[in-house]
Amino acid sequence: MRSLRVAPSSEGGTTRRLSDEEIEIRSDECRIRVLAAGICGTDLQILEGYAGFAGVPGHEFVGIVETAPDGDRHWIGTRVVGEINVGCGGCHWCHAGTSNHCPTRSVLGIVNRHGAFATHLSLPAANLHRVPERLNDAAAVLVEPTAAACEILTQVDVGPQSRVAVIGDGRMGLLVGQVLRAAGAKTTLIGRHDRKLRLAAKLGLIPRTAAEPPAEKSFDISIDVTGRADGLKSALALVRPRGTVVMKSTVHGDTAVTLWPAIVDEVTLVGSRCGPFDAALERISDGRVLTEPLIEHSFPLDEHHAAFAATRTSLKVLLRP
Numbered sequence: 001m002r003s004l005r006v007a008p009s010s011e012g013g014t015t016r017r018l019s020d021e022e023i024e025i026r027s028d029e030c031r032i033r034v035l036a037a038g039i040c041g042t043d044l045q046i047l048e049g050y051a052g053f054a055g056v057p058g059h060e061f062v063g064i065v066e067t068a069p070d071g072d073r074h075w076i077g078t079r080v081v082g083e084i085n086v087g088c089g090g091c092h093w094c095h096a097g098t099s100n101h102c103p104t105r106s107v108l109g110i111v112n113r114h115g116a117f118a119t120h121l122s123l124p125a126a127n128l129h130r131v132p133e134r135l136n137d138a139a140a141v142l143v144e145p146t147a148a149a150c151e152i153l154t155q156v157d158v159g160p161q162s163r164v165a166v167i168g169d170g171r172m173g174l175l176v177g178q179v180l181r182a183a184g185a186k187t188t189l190i191g192r193h194d195r196k197l198r199l200a201a202k203l204g205l206i207p208r209t210a211a212e213p214p215a216e217k218s219f220d221i222s223i224d225v226t227g228r229a230d231g232l233k234s235a236l237a238l239v240r241p242r243g244t245v246v247m248k249s250t251v252h253g254d255t256a257v258t259l260w261p262a263i264v265d266e267v268t269l270v271g272s273r274c275g276p277f278d279a280a281l282e283r284i285s286d287g288r289v290l291t292e293p294l295i296e297h298s299f300p301l302d303e304h305h306a307a308f309a310a311t312r313t314s315l316k317v318l319l320r321p
Contacts, residue, residue, distance in 0.1 A: 003118030032063040037116035041227040058116035059084045059109040062140040072125035081143040083127040084108035142291035149179040151275025160184035165219040168226035169196040177205045182288040241265040
């Protein structure tokens, strides 16, 4: 097995090394051979020390099941994507079907579980979803972030009359924008990069440059997907009184935000994280969400330094272990 391992550095950030050490395949889980893994903003935060993670990062993947425990052997040979949270199975949250809030959960490539920047990974069969044959690996690798975008629809009432601002023109912003546009919302995407805004227009979104943002308090819903500390401030400025701000960015370190305007305007703040894989697969399969236009580069695992560097200036970059 081959993997990229990171560890917290005493000087801040992390150290990185390639390893041929065996990755533990838990006896009650499936061994999955990774075909492709996506690098996302959370992975870049982990490289900077987010969550103090030590191990193999990476949580967006498509792979093939190679081994499975008794009772799950029908998964062998199946191309899959996988939900990243693994709960204890016994607490209130797990019994309620919300294992992503289990207090002792592990999270693929983020908390107490080796992730997808490796030739193989381990997940329970309950976390797996079959990839339709019509979807290639490049399209399927973005099911996890598309599911996170779909989570907004389970939390906020979005419809044809909704005026939505998506703040951030990166890979997650473009996925969120497509999901909300498909739900019927009039969706404006605000960003800083001309080529990304041109792509947003091709995907049916209304592009606006951050240098000339829309009028304040002009949206029913605003969504921060900037990955920057000032993103929430922008989202709060754009939402109308009694509107909703959805927080999708996880930023390493403290974030200073003035909240009294949100109190005065009775704004609802919604934290939003992982989401429904079935909904994401359906939207990618029927073309309501296009993922392949977001992929700009693909690197072998040995070229991880170049891959991470490209991620800071590109939309989506893949690693192929």
